[in-house]
Amino acid sequence: MSDKAERGEEPSERERLPERRAAAHREARHVLARPGMRASIRERLELLREAGPQVYDLDEPADMYGDRIVAALEDRVAALLGTEAAAFFPTGTMAQQVALRCWAARTGNPSVALHPLSHPEVHERHALSQVSGLRPVHVTTATRLPTAEEIRALAEPFGTLMLELPLRDAGFVLPAWDELTEVVAAARERDAVVHFDGARLWESTVHFDRSLDEIAGLADSVYVSFYKSLDGLSGAALAGSTTLVEDAKVWRHRYGGTLFQQFPAALSALVGLERELPRLPEYVRHARVVAGALREGFAANGLPWASVHPEEPHTHQFQVWLPYEPDVAAEAAVRQAEETSVALFAGRWQSGGPGLAMTEVTVGAAGLEWTAQDVREAVAEFTARLPEKS
The missing domain is CATH 3.90.1150.10 (Aspartate Aminotransferase, domain 1)
Known part of the structure; x- marks a missing residue:
């Protein structure tokens, strides 16, 4: 009250x-x-009751600590994005912090180059620095994704380039495909890895005129959301190499993200992939x-x-x-x-x-x-x- x-x-x-x-x-x-x-809660439950059997055997046992239906969802995401593996996370904020701190450990550089309008900077209360000990470095203040020239001209070294695709707070904007490939190449010239904040990556295929796996294939890791565009209940996935995902699962546990049971969120994500994604x-x-x-x-x-x-x-x-x-x-x-x-x-x-x-x-x-x-x-x-x- x-x-x-x-x-x-x-x-x-x-x-x-x-x-x-x-x-x-x-x-x-x-x-x-x-x-x-x-x-309403009733409407959401009714959708799962009606659509759930079309995407998963509901007579199977429920998940425990990320197995069964959660593992099936992870396999589905990895196949869609063309990566070796994927890990389910309860939130995208956690998924990206884990991904970026894993890359910081691997590159030896805690600096993350990103746009000041990106989600971690605007909507996460400075979690990258306050929780994960990472150091955000702003590439450009223009209301668009950074250019290859701006990546090359950045005055200080960075271990990871994070690109939000699309950049929501700039107007859900995307670069041209050639611009994106040039930006990724520029980051690699500087010995940095590339991570895509793909909360809304699912709907970027029309603009890029490319498949999801081709888009995701540009990056070393990709985060995707299950509720922003797919209308799921909650949850996210981090996709990448098998070794990165295994490292991420260790940190997921440390961050409190390995929940006992997550079948409602996982089932709604599978429904979203089946119904909304196409x-x-x-x-x-x-x-x-x-x-x-x-x-x-x-x-x-x-x-x-x-x-x-x-x-x-x-x-x-x-x-x-x-x-x-x-x-x-x-x-x-x-x-x-x-x-x-x-x-x-x-x-x-x-x-x-x-x-x-x-x-x-x-x-x-x-x-x-x-x-x-x-x-x-x-x-x-x-x-x-x-x-x-x-």
Whole structure:
């Protein structure tokens, strides 16, 4: 219970906004995505009951400390990524810390070259340095992945180059394939190993026009998530050589990541690999239709300075920027969903600077029902709820 509730005070409109947004999205008839994390416990369990037998024999004994269904999931991931082995982790934060500290021990250099917008730097409370004794080194401050020239020009040595593919906080952006191969080569010229933060690597195949194993094959190790794009309950995998994965499993135990039983997460990951993974390219292609219609809709309704970034999304997720304060944009989005049952912008809005608001858009299975005209009409409804710019 909040302090206000204890004092018998009503929450402010701003404080009620997240709850209203969640409720409006649940009730909306038209959304661009319905992520599993917003479903009820009953709905999540029902999906596992219905889809689980299609991906694993549920009459088999449950796992204990990473065997059976967990081992089967690890084998499946290794096969998809073309690596010798893979290890299941309860979180991606743990998986990447373990991978990077294993590489630091092997290279003798605790410095990790990475982008300042990468997940460990923005969302993990400096865990690399505070927990694992690693030293982050920033390659570039540009809102894109580093270039080969920047890798070669980095003033200090580093043992590992970590690349987040796609770079979520820069707009889910990816480099061109030739740029990526040149960056990897530049790191190797400096005797560094390469690790991919591939939390969302699954949906990068369309942009690169390459298979998953070809993309993963550029790196010495790869981390992938099971819940961000595959709609699993939780969990991640670290993939690489057999010797690296065996080292990682030792550290996984030390970090408290070898859980007694993990079959619900493992089963949901197998379901995601079976059901969502094949559909991700379709989502990516339709996200480009949605993004184009958003730009057209904003221009037609008096907001030509609104921005979709990237203009052609690299994955099925992208950013929308508006010249309003976040609370103003958020209120318009929630009101549209409440009043029309169309949730065009279902995520939270955050500040991108004075008078600027940014939200992330995800196009999933539900979004495939939207035509470009549907999007343009929804933009008109949304902008009608924004205050006029003076």
